[in-house]
Amino acid sequence: MSKICPLYSGSTGNSTYIGTKEGSILIDAGASFKGITESLMLADATPQEILAVAVTHEHSDHIKGLKTFLNKTGAFVIASEKTANKLIENGCIPAKTKILTIDSSPVQIGGISINRFETSHDCDGSSGYTFALPDGKRVAICTDLGIITNTVRQAITGSDLVLLESNHDIEMLKRGPYPPALKVRILSDKGHISNIVCANELKNLLQNGTKRFILGHLSRHNNTPLLAKSCAEAALMDLSAKNGKDYLLSVAKPCSNGVTVI
Numbered sequence: 468m469s470k471i472c473p474l475y476s477g478s479t480g481n482s483t484y485i486g487t488k489e490g491s492i493l494i495d496a497g498a499s500f501k502g503i504t505e506s507l508m509l510a511d512a513t514p515q516e517i518l519a520v521a522v523t524h525e526h527s528d529h530i531k532g533l534k535t536f537l538n539k540t541g542a543f544v545i546a547s548e549k550t551a552n553k554l555i556e557n558g559c560i561p562a563k564t565k566i567l568t569i570d571s572s573p574v575q576i577g578g579i580s581i582n583r584f585e586t587s588h589d590c591d592g593s594s595g596y597t598f599a600l601p602d603g604k605r606v607a608i609c610t611d612l613g614i615i616t617n618t619v620r621q622a623i624t625g626s627d628l629v630l631l632e633s634n635h636d637i638e639m640l641k642r643g644p645y646p647p648a649l650k651v652r653i654l655s656d657k658g659h660i661s662n663i664v665c666a667n668e669l670k671n672l673l674q675n676g677t678k679r680f681i682l683g684h685l686s687r688h689n690n691t692p693l694l695a696k697s698c699a700e701a702a703l704m705d706l707s708a709k710n711g712k713d714y715l716l717s718v719a720k721p722c723s724n725g726v727t728v729i
Contacts, residue, residue: 469600471628472726474498474506476683476719481529483608483630483683484510484517489601490577492545493520494608495529496536502722503532510726518577519543519567523586523611524593525553537564543576545569547583549592569594584622587613589657597622604628604729610684613656615668628679628729629672630719633699634659635689643689659684662695666702673703673714679729680716692718 470486480497484507491512496503504514519542523529533554537544538561546554548568554560567574569583578601586593588611595609607623610632623629640650640661652658669680682695696718700710710716717727 468728469602469604469606470510470726470728471606471630471681472506472510473630473681473683473719473724474503474510475722476724477685477721478687479528479721480531481610481684482506482532484512485579485598485600485606486510486512486516487578487601490518490579491516492577492579492581492598493517493536493542494596495523496520496533497527497529497531498722499532500535500539503536506723509723514540517542519545521545521581521596522550522554523595523608524550524588524590525557525559526590526611529611530554530559534559534561537561543567545574545576545581547592547594550594553590553592582622584618585616586611586619587616587656589613589652589655595619595622597626606630606729612660613658615660615664620668620671624672624675626672626677628681628727629677630681630683631665631668632660632684633662633665633682633690633695633718634684635661635686636691636694637661637663639694640686640689645688653689659686662690662698665695666699669699670702670706673706673708678714679727680714681719681727682716683719685718687721692720
C-alpha cells in the first residue's frame with residue numbers, strides 16, 4: 468500500500484509526503500527541516516528516505532525549507548524549467564543537487580511516475596503534479612490555483628485521491644483584514660480558488676471515479692475547516708453522495724496530519 472500525508476498545509480507552509488515500498492517523495496518543502504523531520508516521524512518516515520522534492524512553485528510557503536532539506540538529505544529536485552531556473556537564481560538549490568526538469572514528459576523515480584501540469588498562479592512555471600504509484604494507484608496534488616483550467620481538470624480527473632485547494636470563503640475574504648490589493652490578487656485568475664469552486668470540481672471528480680479527497684491550502688484568516696468541509700459535502704450531496712459512504716473527504720490541518728493509506 469501507498470501512503471500520503473500533508474505534513475504542512477496552508478498559508479504559512481506546505482509540504483506533502485507520498486511513500487511507497489519502492490521510494491518516497493515530498494511535494495514542496497515549505498517548513499523548516501526540523502519541522503518537516505518531526506512531521507515525517509509522525510508519518511513513520513524519515514528525511515533520509517526521501518528521494519526527491521517536487522516543487523510546485525517558488526513562493527516562500529512552498530520552498531522556505533528546501534535548501535536545508537536538500538543539503539541534509541541529498542534529495543533531487545523536480546520542477547518545471549521556469550521554476551528550477553528561478554530557484555537557482557534565488558540561491559534556493561545547493562550546487563551539488565541534481566535537478567530533474569519536468570514539463571511535458573514524465574519523470575520516473577523510486578517506482579513513481581510523475582507528471583506535471585500547468586496551474587494558473589502568479590508566477591511563471593507554477594505546477595501541479597500527478598503520481599502513478601507502483602501499486603497502480605494515482606494521486607493528484609493541486610493547490611495555488613486561480614482557476615480550474617481544462618488542463619488542470621484533464622490532469623486530475625480519474626485519480627484515486629486528489630488533494631485540492633479550498634483556500635477561502637469568499638464572504639470571509641471580502642469582509643476580512645487583508646488590504647484591498649491582496650484581496651484582488653486572491654480572487655483573481657492567478658490567485659487561489661474558493662470553497663465553492665473547489666466543491667464544484669469535486670463533483671466532477673466523483674462522477675469520474677475519484678473517491679478520496681483532501682482539502683488543502685486553507686487560509687488562516689479567510690476560511691475554517693468546517694466551512695470548507697461543509698461546502699464540499701453540500702455540493703456532493705447534489706449527487707446524493709455522502710461522506711463516509713460514497714467517498715472519503717478530510718481537511719488538511721496546518722501541520723501534523725494523519726496518514727491516508729490508499
